[in-house]
Amino acid sequence: MDKRRARAALVIATSIHLLHDGLSSFLYVLFPIWQLEFTLSFTTIGFLRACYSGALALFQIPAGVLAERWGEARVLAAGTALTALGFLVLGLVGGVVTLLVVLVAAGLGSGTQHPLGASLVSRAYEGGPQRFALGTFNFSGDLGKMLFPTCATFAFAWVGWRTATQGVGLLTAASAVAALAGLGWLSRTPEPPGKTRPTPEDVDSGWGIRDHRGFQVLTGIHGIDDGSRTVFLTFLPFLLLDKGADMELTGLAFGLLLGGGAAGKFLCGLLAERLGVIRTVILTEAATAGGTLLLLALPLYPALILLPVLGVMLNGTSSVLYGTVPDFVIPERRSRAYGLFYTIGIGCGASFPPLFGLLSDWTSVPIAFAVLAGIVALTIPLAAILRGSLREKR
Numbered sequence: 001m002d003k004r005r006a007r008a009a010l011v012i013a014t015s016i017h018l019l020h021d022g023l024s025s026f027l028y029v030l031f032p033i034w035q036l037e038f039t040l041s042f043t044t045i046g047f048l049r050a051c052y053s054g055a056l057a058l059f060q061i062p063a064g065v066l067a068e069r070w071g072e073a074r075v076l077a078a079g080t081a082l083t084a085l086g087f088l089v090l091g092l093v094g095g096v097v098t099l100l101v102v103l104v105a106a107g108l109g110s111g112t113q114h115p116l117g118a119s120l121v122s123r124a125y126e127g128g129p130q131r132f133a134l135g136t137f138n139f140s141g142d143l144g145k146m147l148f149p150t151c152a153t154f155a156f157a158w159v160g161w162r163t164a165t166q167g168v169g170l171l172t173a174a175s176a177v178a179a180l181a182g183l184g185w186l187s188r189t190p191e192p193p194g195k196t197r198p199t200p201e202d203v204d205s206g207w208g209i210r211d212h213r214g215f216q217v218l219t220g221i222h223g224i225d226d227g228s229r230t231v232f233l234t235f236l237p238f239l240l241l242d243k244g245a246d247m248e249l250t251g252l253a254f255g256l257l258l259g260g261g262a263a264g265k266f267l268c269g270l271l272a273e274r275l276g277v278i279r280t281v282i283l284t285e286a287a288t289a290g291g292t293l294l295l296l297a298l299p300l301y302p303a304l305i306l307l308p309v310l311g312v313m314l315n316g317t318s319s320v321l322y323g324t325v326p327d328f329v330i331p332e333r334r335s336r337a338y339g340l341f342y343t344i345g346i347g348c349g350a351s352f353p354p355l356f357g358l359l360s361d362w363t364s365v366p367i368a369f370a371v372l373a374g375i376v377a378l379t380i381p382l383a384a385i386l387r388g389s390l391r392e393k394r
Contacts, residue, residue, distance in 0.1 A: 009124035010133055012182045013117040014140035016080060019175050020113045022144030023083065023106075026168060027052065029152040030090075033161050038096055050350075051100055052107040057346040059111030064119070064339030072116045072335060073183030079112025080176035088169035091162040115338035120183075122326045122334060131277075131323030135269015138319045142262035207340065208333020214389025215328040215337075219344050221281065221379045221386070222321045226345035227352035228376050229314055231368075232292070233257075234353045238365045243300040253307055260311025268316030269323060278387045280320050285379040287313040292373040296366050317379075318345075328389075 031045050040048075059079075067075045086106025093099050117137060125133040148168075155164035209215045236257070237250045245253065264284075272280040291310040295303050322341075329337040360368040 003128075006124040006128060006133070008182065008185075009120050010136065012179055013120045014137050016076065016113050016175065016179055017117050017137055018140040018144035018147070019172060020080070020083065020110045020144070021141035022148030023087065023168065023172065024052070024056075024110065025145040026148045026152055026165075027103075029149045029156070030161060030165070033156070034099065038099070040096060044096060048096075048099060048103055052103040053346070053350065055104045055107030056111045057343050057350070059108045060115050060343045060346075061336065061339035063112040064115045064335035064337070067112075067116055067119070067335040068332070072120055073180055076112050076116045076183065077176045077180035079109040079116075080172060080179060082106070082109030084109075084169050084172035084176055086169070087172060088166050091164075091166035091169065114342045115335050118322055118325070118338045118342075119334040122323070123331055126326075126331070129273050130326060131272040131320060132269045134323040135266050135272075135319035138269070138322060139262055139265040142258065142265055142315070146258060146262065207337055208330040209328055209337065210330065211328050211389050214386060215325075217382055217386045217389065218321060218324055218328065219341055221285075221382050222318070222341060222345045223348035224375060224379050224382075225285070225317050225321065227348035228288075228372055229318075230349040231352045231356045231372055232314060235356065235360065235365055235368065238360075239295070239369060240300070240303070242365060243303060245300055249300070249304070253304055256304060256307040257311040257314075260308035261315030263308075264312035264314070264316030265319045267312060269319040271316075272320040272323060277320055277324050278383050281317060281383040281386075282380055284313045284317040284320070285376055285383070288317070289373045289376040292369055292376065296369055 027049065031049070034040055034048075035045060063075055063079065083106045086102050086109060089102045090099070090106070093102060118134060121133050121137045122130055152164060155167070158164075159167070233254075236253065240250050240253055268280060268284060271283075275283070288310070291306065291313060295306055295310065298306060322338075325338060325341055326334060356368050356372065359371060
């Protein structure tokens with residue numbers, strides 16, 4: 001591992017991740033404004049968000065495939081430039097149809113950053129603290145999710161939402177140019193000797209997966225983890241309202257949970273380097289399941305105290321899982337494999353909430369949370385199955 005190249009790749013990938021995830025959360029602040037300005041229903045707002053997220057999810061696999069032909073630097077910069085164009089145009093829109101088209105375009109552009117950024121970091125830290133680096137990469141996304149909406153509220157009051165949105169678009173365009181220049185420099189810097197070449201059988205396998213069973217189990221854990229986290233975030237306000245919280249306390253609860261989650265992305269990547277993948281996954285998932293049940297039993301204020309700790313475990317597992325993908329995939333196919341991995345996770349994140357919404361309507365929100373804890377616990381035997389396939393990096 002060349003430490004200079006590795007640090008440069010990590011800085012570029014984390015910066016782009018912070019930007020794109022921040023832009024995704026930036027939209028949450030825009031939706032109430034658009035509702036008033038364009039007279040939108042809640043259904044329309046939900047559809048707009050689904051179009052952005054759907055475009056982002058669907059383009060991740062094609063982005064990985066394109067990167068193998070044109071290079072990660074060009075595809076990542078082009079995607080960031082497309083997202084920049086989308087936000088520049090968002091500041092000019094005058095109706096819902098234009099909003100829909102522009103959000104789809106911006107979502108397609110953002111679909112490049114997860115698989116290509118993760119692939120860049122994992123390759124840069126080959127033979128080094130790979131999971132810790134990917135934990136840092138994921139932490140930057142959560143930082144962007146917290147930073148952009150906070151700054152947006154001040155910017156809207158100062159210059160208005162249209163100018164602020166176009167300003168974000170200009171920042172994104174500048175970032176695309178900087179990423180292309182930085183990654184271009186990395187590609188011209190000689191790589192350290194001794195890198196293994198793929199066997200012909202590996203290259204011909206399409207996805208480059210060395211152990212299909214292990215990759216499938218890992219992806220299954222990721223799907224449950226991502227879907228359960230989305231359900232938790234979606235229905236937590238209703239659980240807290242049942243405990244007697246008002247809207248202000250609910251907002252505070254999200255701040256506590258997301259703050260713990262951001263720390264979890266960083267800390268659990270480091271923990272996996274010390275304890276190993278299997279032990280860390282079992283620890284975090286068992287703590288998430290148990291913490292969810294404890295949350296049901298606690299009154300309001302003790303529940304608020306629990307949320308930061310629960311956030312660490314709820315969000316932290318993902319860093320460990322992302323960092324384990326390279327153990328099953330040859331380096332030349334990581335962009336493609338990460339695209340598949342992220343797409344399945346985001347797909348589960350989109351499909352779980354409606355199912356748990358139906359369960360909540362039929363029974364109650366607390367019962368739905370109890371079922372959620374049981375589903376999270378399913379990842380523990382899956383992690384035990386994964387042990388046989390995984391080559392732990394001691």
